[in-house]
Amino acid sequence: MDAAEFRRRGKEMVDYVADYLEKIEERPVYPDLEPGYLRDLIPTEAPCEPESFEDLMQDVERVIMPGITHWHSPNFFAYFPAASSYPAMLADMLCGAIGCIGFSWAASPACTELETVMLDWLGKMLQLPECFIAGTHGHGGGVIQSTASEATLMSLLAARCKAVRRVQAVESERSESDVLSKLVAYTSDQAHSSVERAALIGAVMMRKVPTDEHFAVREEMLKKMVEEDKAAGLIPFYFCATLGTTPSCAFDHITKLGPLCNKENMWMHIDAAYAGSAFICPEFRPLLNGIEYADSFNFNPHKWLLINFDCSTMWVKKRTDIIGAFKMEPLYLKHENQESGLVTDYRHWQIPLGRRFRSLKMWFVFRLYGLKGLQAHIRKQVALAKEFESLVQADNRFEICAEVILGLVCFRLKGSNELNQNLLKRITKSREIHLVPCQLSGRFVLRFAICARTTESRHIQRAWRHITQLAFELLQEQPH
């Protein structure tokens, strides 16, 4: 493909994408296929001779589209949203064209510098405390990680390194392996599985803190566990708080937990993967109060801030905590500006070496939506969740299972777990809407998350009519 053909095909592709998204509602939101479906639809070997673009695009419809779960359908209410907007897609095209691998400042200065400034812009939109803003002389700052899972792992590894150094500074005879074997991390029993995985990968113990009736961690519970563990000779070093848990969007009490962590020399990381985007609205910003006690904070603009995957933004109070833990300087990555103090080499902030120019997506979205446009998006989706909540509340066969604070509604039919499992099976099978369940206090619960950017009130109303119709049929069949 040469530039001339690229111009033509590129325009065709833009049309294909716009058509796909404009008409996405006509497609069943969830595929109707058996595992292994794809292998039979394409050859067993890559082609020897080049093929035509037309043939390829025909196969996109024949092979790929039937196997897509349409995350951007307004009838998709599963998991949490995956952000998507036209400005972000255009920025990603440009990112592909520039195609730099921005591991160091010298590897493409704009890639690094725009990222630092975009993280400052976003940090200010969230009203993060000054200590998290890089500015020109700050000690903190932000970085784009691929996912919240990676941000959590980075924070845990940095905390681990800091804890070993702290203990050895006082007890110089203690070996690193002895200290490591005594370290203990904490998180909520509602935390995302990636937090537990970070501890597995980081090879440290992790204890789950039981949550209260609102599925939130309270200071008393963490304090009790920390006291017990210290008495047993262990070294508490890390707590991962969640703001907006995955099952029910619950918020840990960080205004109380933060001072406890600070007093105990425990690194506090905040995982706000989903909820973080909402903090750009002043009315939701109080949910982030207590951030001033955190060592690191992360959320996913690629969930709810209209920036397509991947874009997970992480801030640290002290850059040296994270850089100091992982710095390696082979000669081929050195460059003459790196000692100037003004230079950030993001490779020290992350696990891989290579990184894409992801801040372009942020810049495009922030400029083309403006803070007001982004706030309007969040507010609209919260209002739609409230609308769905009222529909559930008005039907006495159903119950709401957790307070609706943002764009997630947890609900169920009053009755057994089995009844609700059957309801979900029917919903999934009908393919008109798509939901996933969660478990709350041993109960099987349906999660209804407002996901697509194009979801409107009519989709909520129709989804509810569909759910109640299936529930009606199910209840009719129940033995009385």
Ligand SMILES: *Cc1c(COP(=O)(O)O)cnc(C)c1O
């Ligand atoms: C979605 C989610 C994650 C995982 O996000 P990734 O970016 O896919 O790793 C982590 N924590 C919470 C609270 C989430 O909702």
